[in-house]
Amino acid sequence: ASEPERPLLLATTTSTDNTGLLDYLVPRFTRATGIKLKWVATGTGKALKLGERCDADVLMVHAPGAEKKFVAAGFGINRRQIMYNDFVLVGPVDDPAAIKGQTICGALAAISRQASIFVSRGDNSGTNKKELALWRECVPDMQPGRDWYLETGQGMLSTMSIAGERGGYTLTDRGTYIKYEANNNGEPPLVIMVEGGPSLLNQYSVIEVHPSRCDNVLNDAARSFGDWLISPAGQEAIGAFRLLGKQLFIPNGAGK
Amino acid sequence: MDFLISGFLEAIRLLSVGDAETFAAIFATIRVAGLSMSVSLLIGIPLGYLLGYLDFPGKRSLRMVVDTLLSLPTVFIGLMVYALLSNRGPLGEMGLLFTLTGIAIGQAILALPIIIALTASAVESLDASLRLTLMTLGASPGRIFLTSIREARHGLLTAAVTATGRVLTEVGISMMVGGNIKWHTRTITTAIALETNKGQFATGIALGLVLLALAFGVNLSLSLLRRRG
Amino acid sequence: MDFLISGFLEAIRLLSVGDAETFAAIFATIRVAGLSMSVSLLIGIPLGYLLGYLDFPGKRSLRMVVDTLLSLPTVFIGLMVYALLSNRGPLGEMGLLFTLTGIAIGQAILALPIIIALTASAVESLDASLRLTLMTLGASPGRIFLTSIREARHGLLTAAVTATGRVLTEVGISMMVGGNIKWHTRTITTAIALETNKGQFATGIALGLVLLALAFGVNLSLSLLRRRG
Amino acid sequence: MKEILRLKQVRHSYNGRTVLTMPELRIMSGTITGLAGPNGSGKSTLLKIMALTERCSSGTVYFNGSAVAPFDKQVRHRLTLLPQAPYLLKRTVSDNISYGLKIRNRTEDITAAVHGALELVGLDASFSNRLWFELSGGEARRVALAARLALKPACLLLDEPTAGVDMESARSIRRAVLLARRDWGTTLVIASHHQFWLNDICEELIYLYNGRRLRGSFENILLGPWERTGEGLVRAQLADGQYVYAAPPQGRENAAVIDTGGFAPARPQKEPAARTIRELRGTVTGIFQDRLQDAPRIHVICGDHLFVVAASDQFLRDRELRPGQQVTLAYDPAAVSWLPA
Amino acid sequence: MKEILRLKQVRHSYNGRTVLTMPELRIMSGTITGLAGPNGSGKSTLLKIMALTERCSSGTVYFNGSAVAPFDKQVRHRLTLLPQAPYLLKRTVSDNISYGLKIRNRTEDITAAVHGALELVGLDASFSNRLWFELSGGEARRVALAARLALKPACLLLDEPTAGVDMESARSIRRAVLLARRDWGTTLVIASHHQFWLNDICEELIYLYNGRRLRGSFENILLGPWERTGEGLVRAQLADGQYVYAAPPQGRENAAVIDTGGFAPARPQKEPAARTIRELRGTVTGIFQDRLQDAPRIHVICGDHLFVVAASDQFLRDRELRPGQQVTLAYDPAAVSWLPA
Numbered sequence A: 001a002s003e004p005e006r007p008l009l010l011a012t013t014t015s016t017d018n019t020g021l022l023d024y025l026v027p028r029f030t031r032a033t034g035i036k037l038k039w040v041a042t043g044t045g046k047a048l049k050l051g052e053r054c055d056a057d058v059l060m061v062h063a064p065g066a067e068k069k070f071v072a073a074g075f076g077i078n079r080r081q082i083m084y085n086d087f088v089l090v091g092p093v094d095d096p097a098a099i100k101g102q103t104i105c106g107a108l109a110a111i112s113r114q115a116s117i118f119v120s121r122g123d124n125s126g127t128n129k130k131e132l133a134l135w136r137e138c139v140p141d142m143q144p145g146r147d148w149y150l151e152t153g154q155g156m157l158s159t160m161s162i163a164g165e166r167g168g169y170t171l172t173d174r175g176t177y178i179k180y181e182a183n184n185n186g187e188p189p190l191v192i193m194v195e196g197g198p199s200l201l202n203q204y205s206v207i208e209v210h211p212s213r214c215d216n217v218l219n220d221a222a223r224s225f226g227d228w229l230i231s232p233a234g235q236e237a238i239g240a241f242r243l244l245g246k247q248l249f250i251p252n253g254a255g256k
Numbered sequence B, C: 001m002d003f004l005i006s007g008f009l010e011a012i013r014l015l016s017v018g019d020a021e022t023f024a025a026i027f028a029t030i031r032v033a034g035l036s037m038s039v040s041l042l043i044g045i046p047l048g049y050l051l052g053y054l055d056f057p058g059k060r061s062l063r064m065v066v067d068t069l070l071s072l073p074t075v076f077i078g079l080m081v082y083a084l085l086s087n088r089g090p091l092g093e094m095g096l097l098f099t100l101t102g103i104a105i106g107q108a109i110l111a112l113p114i115i116i117a118l119t120a121s122a123v124e125s126l127d128a129s130l131r132l133t134l135m136t137l138g139a140s141p142g143r144i145f146l147t148s149i150r151e152a153r154h155g156l157l158t159a160a161v162t163a164t165g166r167v168l169t170e171v172g173i174s175m176m177v178g179g180n181i182k183w184h185t186r187t188i189t190t191a192i193a194l195e196t197n198k199g200q201f202a203t204g205i206a207l208g209l210v211l212l213a214l215a216f217g218v219n220l221s222l223s224l225l226r227r228r229g
Numbered sequence D, E: 001m002k003e004i005l006r007l008k009q010v011r012h013s014y015n016g017r018t019v020l021t022m023p024e025l026r027i028m029s030g031t032i033t034g035l036a037g038p039n040g041s042g043k044s045t046l047l048k049i050m051a052l053t054e055r056c057s058s059g060t061v062y063f064n065g066s067a068v069a070p071f072d073k074q075v076r077h078r079l080t081l082l083p084q085a086p087y088l089l090k091r092t093v094s095d096n097i098s099y100g101l102k103i104r105n106r107t108e109d110i111t112a113a114v115h116g117a118l119e120l121v122g123l124d125a126s127f128s129n130r131l132w133f134e135l136s137g138g139e140a141r142r143v144a145l146a147a148r149l150a151l152k153p154a155c156l157l158l159d160e161p162t163a164g165v166d167m168e169s170a171r172s173i174r175r176a177v178l179l180a181r182r183d184w185g186t187t188l189v190i191a192s193h194h195q196f197w198l199n200d201i202c203e204e205l206i207y208l209y210n211g212r213r214l215r216g217s218f219e220n221i222l223l224g225p226w227e228r229t230g231e232g233l234v235r236a237q238l239a240d241g242q243y244v245y246a247a248p249p250q251g252r253e254n255a256a257v258i259d260t261g262g263f264a265p266a267r268p269q270k271e272p273a274a275r276t277i278r279e280l281r282g283t284v285t286g287i288f289q290d291r292l293q294d295a296p297r298i299h300v301i302c303g304d305h306l307f308v309v310a311a312s313d314q315f316l317r318d319r320e321l322r323p324g325q326q327v328t329l330a331y332d333p334a335a336v337s338w339l340p341a
């Protein structure tokens, strides 16, 4: 491959940036391949939009449905799964809807039945999409009431603090929750209510922006980034990443 | 450029169809900006007048402090007001977090330095003989204030318009203190930020145009006021 | 309130230790604000002067348009500049997306209405006999411009300070056009937004204080200028 | 003698109110022209139009024979006006005086020029470092005048140069004006309410009234209110109860004027006056030489109205005349003329 | 007669430069006091201190016997000043005139009060709807004066009320001032450079020079430059080459004054003049009645300097005197006095 004249540009979701994963991975990638990389961390929706408009070379996102559409529309190629973590349902310590330990569907049903406050990100992010899918699956006839179903349109941490202040439940990825816990000095107003189970998996993938649509993109380097992520070295690095001593992402690259 | 055009069409649609979410955001914006501007004008004009009118030691330094406060980042103000109003904060009892009133407090803090600095500047640019003339006509200090303000009305209007622009377009405070909660504390700017983050650029543009239309309405009314005065 | 205090301590630490990331953001902020302010002053002062000085039909409407543009939301400007600079946009070839120059273009658009409106207002509040006096002394229209600007220097300084405050504190444009890329286009405000998003409120406060310190430095230099003039 | 300034068919209005109507006006090079008339008669407006700082609503201004407009490059550096309310730049006195010189790139020896100009208006060189607000009213006015004199203009228009200026300085200004004309060939047009000062200095006097030029003398204007008398005359009462009579106006004119030459000493009572002749009693307050006409004038107060009376042969023969004395003036009401409304 | 205003040990300085030193000044109720003196002599400063719009650097101002300070409620509505450069509010003429009335809650029949005040300064009632900028210089000044007259103040201080005002209106203002004193008992202090107008109206004249009050006459000030002569005198040259002689000053004084009464007609040449007596030749330009002294004055121009000469018996005996005539004045250089520097 010819030496790229500019750094590779990655558009990614805030969670990979906020947790520090990229700060950890990117130097290793550069060391391994000699490719320099810059990233823009935004919501999944905007990251996909940047890819669609040829303003990024490669994407790292976690919204499988939207990703498939993106690829199907011809905006991207070579979508590859790289890792996952999981979602947890968190809520106030006093658990007003008494959902602790229930299945995810039971918990959501209880919340909607009792109109306990539920705080949604409402921002089309991967987490938001997951949450909406869960509601559709578990409570198909759910009518989001204006008083108990709050949409914040903000990032995960802000959404959690709003839930904390309001005494509501919310769905979050585990990584962000660990940060939240740490930010609150180990005494968080919200604690984990529901966790585990296949329906709470949070899958991250890498997608290359379609080189024939966008002649300016650095597809070779983008390909190398994806290759490295699913290579044993990359996968091992992901598995070794720790936030506050806890593992956040489970590598499952080269899966498909 | 595609999304600019579709944004424009979308703006017309949102306003003509009377889109409920949009109008909720418009009303929230008007209420919160109205509140914050009233408070900051009420406090800022007298303070700005004193800063421009009086001569006292340390005036120059005070002026510089005000000028520096023009650079208060909104997120910073948002954080401070959040710290005050949060359940764990000193004013948590009042339950103002995630309310329009809470946002207005932050916005008033944002607008205040603008009003003070521009009022002081407008008062300073008044003719030096105005004060002498009013004193000779028997005006009390309070009356001199009122009349000077009226003589400086064009400058003050500019101050108000500038501060209104600042308040209408700020995002940080509304996000942080208001929480951007749909139907409750979502203002036009937080909605724009959300839509943009979602990648809905056209809707973001549309909402931006809605905000500009709102600002135009405000300025139209102020301009009629200016014509009268 | 705890994070306010720790934020303050953190600010001192960041500045004294010479934290590399913080200083990168400070330099980015200075470069981009310097560029955008130079451009907007260079364009805005003459335009504002003409708006305040000339009498022409439609002046009032033009004034209102400028006033309305004071309410241009930063995200909106960000979107528009993005549309221009994006690889899919008309100026994509120039490769200005995710660069400081790109941000500066957007910030200049943000500052321009402020400079124009406040310059016009400062020029209007000049003594009516100034123009007559300069004409009688043989000044050309260009010279009248230069001298009027100098006579209105206090008002113009306020305009510059206000616009600088706006530019230093904006987030929307820097985020959208700059991309908040660490070491490259991360400015103090986008860093604050990021830290706040991460829940690192103390760091957010610290960076806010850093920005205020920067603004104070700018105003201190301007104030020395004001003293001289 | 060349014509330096000419106005042709000039009219000027503010918001539709016409305040100046000047079908023709010529100013000859090297002359000193006075401009007199009551407040609001259009003196300042006329000067501003001649100085090309205001564009007249209609008509043409010629400078050295060619039609000119505001900012005309030809004129800009040769003609200057001292406005009625001049503005001082927010700088030092010296900066104010040298401003025009710097514009003209006459930057050699600015200090000497500034000191010279200050001296012309009777101010000490120490004033040059004062700031604009560190001046008394009259000092500020004199600084503004100095800024014009420093330019040594070909044409200098002065709008009340002596208002608020002390007597000694008014004399300095007179000297400066005469010097400018002598040494630089400057043409001057000067508006002033200081009748003495103005008559003393100018060679021609233009009298404005309601925006129009009047010919003849104008010192004795009577404003009414007028009432009709049985004899087909109108009359206005003075403060001491006496009446001034006049033949009725043709239209709606309200202001009448008695020519300074229209008075004579009243005949001794035994000689019956012609039926038409009327008399006024008053006190002489002064006798002085009118420099412009080079003839003596007598000031007589009747009631509290001051009449200026040309000291005709008959009057001069009456050598008893001295200030404080009572006199009786005779005039013909038919000779009273009316001013355009 | 009660004392209404009193200044005691008043000094005022701007940035350390002392511009007024007034150990004692009393204004009696119901009097009209004139304030004269060259530009920068401190007239406006004195008026501003008396009007309590400026706090004097040291000393005390008493109003009706009690020490007062700016914004004193007692005084605020009873005393008013017409500043030298009054400001018109950006409203109509009527709003400007009624402003003070509204402050005082005298809101009954504002229109009549406005029209009355306009009439006092010789302006038509139609002016009341004009905007502040739709006025000529003299009209604006008269509006500002009307705004003060409308208040019917107990004490009215006027700083050059007639500057830029036409002669007819200056007479209206004189009438208005006299009426204010007669009808409202107003006490007046008036600064003016219109010597005639001022002498005509005031009962006492305070003459300021370099911030100090001078006693005696002051019309004939000579500014130098002075040079020493062999005879132990100093002399200053006039424009026509003549010299004025004086005994040398004690200190560094620069301005000398010859009393109006210090001149006599020169003796016929055959009679040798006393060794000390010097002579000046000049032209009589006028003979006037000085209202304040109620005595005649002769104006004589020597070079371009105007001397005001008290018409003593000797002068009056010389009945030949009339304007345009040459005269020779005699004076004693030892009697020339020096003004404080």
Ligand SMILES: Nc1ncnc2c1ncn2[C@@H]1O[C@H](COP(=O)(O)OP(=O)(O)OP(=O)(O)O)[C@@H](O)[C@H]1O
Pocket (backbone or CB within 6 Å): D014, D015, D019, D037, D038, D039, D040, D041, D042, D043, D044, D045, D046, D084, E133, E134, E135, E136, E137, E138, E139, E164, E166
């Ligand atoms: N800007 C203006 N707008 C409207 N009317 C004006 C304006 N300036 C002057 N006028 C009017 O025009 C007329 C002439 O004014 P001008 O200033 O020429 O008079 P003037 O002879 O100079 O008087 P003065 O002796 O008081 O200076 C007056 O009636 C005045 O009221």
Ligand SMILES: Nc1ncnc2c1ncn2[C@@H]1O[C@H](COP(=O)(O)OP(=O)(O)OP(=O)(O)O)[C@@H](O)[C@H]1O
Pocket (backbone or CB within 6 Å): D133, D134, D135, D136, D137, D138, D139, D164, D166, E014, E015, E019, E037, E038, E039, E040, E041, E042, E043, E044, E045, E046, E084
């Ligand atoms: N604001 C000021 N700052 C500094 N010096 C001043 C200020 N105002 C006046 N002066 C000075 O104070 C002295 C007295 O000024 P003042 O205005 O009292 O004089 P005046 O007698 O009214 O003169 P005029 O006849 O010119 O009006 C002058 O030397 C003047 O230069």
Ligand SMILES: [Mg+2]
Pocket (backbone or CB within 6 Å): D043, D044, D045, D084, D159, E136, E137, E138
């Ligand atoms: Mg005039």
Ligand SMILES: [Mg+2]
Pocket (backbone or CB within 6 Å): D136, D137, D138, E043, E044, E045, E084, E159
């Ligand atoms: Mg004065």
